[in-house]
Amino acid sequence: MKLGVLAVLLANKGLEDALKYLSELGVQTVEIGTGGYPGKAHANPSELLRDPKAINDLKELVAKYNMEISALSCHGNPVHPQKEIAEKFHKDFEETVLLAEKLGISRVITFSGCPGDSPNSQYPNWVTCPWPEDFTKILEYQWNEVLIPYWKETVKFARAHGVDKICLEMHPGFCVYNTESLLKLRAAVGDEIGANFDPSHLFWQGIDPVASIRKLGKAIYHFHAKDSKVDEINTAINGVLDTKHYGDEINRSWVFRTVGYGHDYMVWKDIISNLKMVGYDGAISIEHEDSLMSVNDGLKKAISFLKEVIIFEETSGMWWA
Numbered sequence: 001m002k003l004g005v006l007a008v009l010l011a012n013k014g015l016e017d018a019l020k021y022l023s024e025l026g027v028q029t030v031e032i033g034t035g036g037y038p039g040k041a042h043a044n045p046s047e048l049l050r051d052p053k054a055i056n057d058l059k060e061l062v063a064k065y066n067m068e069i070s071a072l073s074c075h076g077n078p079v080h081p082q083k084e085i086a087e088k089f090h091k092d093f094e095e096t097v098l099l100a101e102k103l104g105i106s107r108v109i110t111f112s113g114c115p116g117d118s119p120n121s122q123y124p125n126w127v128t129c130p131w132p133e134d135f136t137k138i139l140e141y142q143w144n145e146v147l148i149p150y151w152k153e154t155v156k157f158a159r160a161h162g163v164d165k166i167c168l169e170m171h172p173g174f175c176v177y178n179t180e181s182l183l184k185l186r187a188a189v190g191d192e193i194g195a196n197f198d199p200s201h202l203f204w205q206g207i208d209p210v211a212s213i214r215k216l217g218k219a220i221y222h223f224h225a226k227d228s229k230v231d232e233i234n235t236a237i238n239g240v241l242d243t244k245h246y247g248d249e250i251n252r253s254w255v256f257r258t259v260g261y262g263h264d265y266m267v268w269k270d271i272i273s274n275l276k277m278v279g280y281d282g283a284i285s286i287e288h289e290d291s292l293m294s295v296n297d298g299l300k301k302a303i304s305f306l307k308e309v310i311i312f313e314e315t316s317g318m319w320w321a
Helices: 014-022 052-063 085-101 133-160 179-189 199-203 209-219 232-238 263-275 295-307
Strands: 001-005 030-034 068-075 107-108 164-169 191-198 220-226 225-228 254-257 283-288
Touching: 001 068, 001 295, 014 030, 030 283, 068 085, 068 283, 085 107, 085 133, 107 220, 133 164, 133 179, 133 232, 164 220, 179 209, 191 209, 199 209, 199 225, 199 254, 209 220, 209 263, 232 254, 232 263, 263 295, 283 295
Parallel strands: 001 030, 001 283, 030 068, 068 107, 107 164, 164 191, 191 220, 220 283
Antiparallel strands: 225 254
């Protein structure tokens, strides 16, 4: 496994300054934003695809700091009910795939997306219960008429350009938000669909990341190291569903934390060990969204914590047996 970082948190730095900073901290891989919600601060596919030299310069810059690109990230909602919004996210995804092809990268990270409740909708509709029956009808429309057809066609495009690992982050608010929904879309579309496994979104839903890892197995294509902390007092009163602003930390049922501030070493060591057991040996990519810490402070704490947790070296066999 290798220690990585989603470089979006360093968008205020140029790419070279970000790579230099991360390399000095012992980071081995970088995940670069190329559109959608992560933005294009470090790599704009529209510009790079018009300039082969710029693509080569990007490769050389990453190599200069002894790093690798673990994935390109363009999280978005390509099935948004407003066509102009959906088309923008879809364009970002396609251009990211084309850039990944030029860079020799097989992993692109995004969200599954979430449609509205009908062809006339204006906003996404995330369904969380089966009754009244209206909600079941919405789910049937979203999955059978929008989501599955979209991803069947999109997977064909990705496959044709060498991207065989579409890493969907299981995120509430989108149709793929837990283990079951990820596997449902994978079964309907193909093995190109896999998980960008982020425990922070699972913890607050009450999902055990280790159990999810065991179930997903080979369907885990990338990993985000991000934590969350469930507030026992607020959750005892209001449950875990929470629409208050992320900045209202003291009143929320849960908040995102840097690794180690939501769950301790034992929890994270179990997560890493189980990743190893199911065959995942890729990047452990830090996504720092802890509103209680600065970028620098939270990132450094996460790096220090993960250096004690990640299994870096291959085993040499059971030498004791």
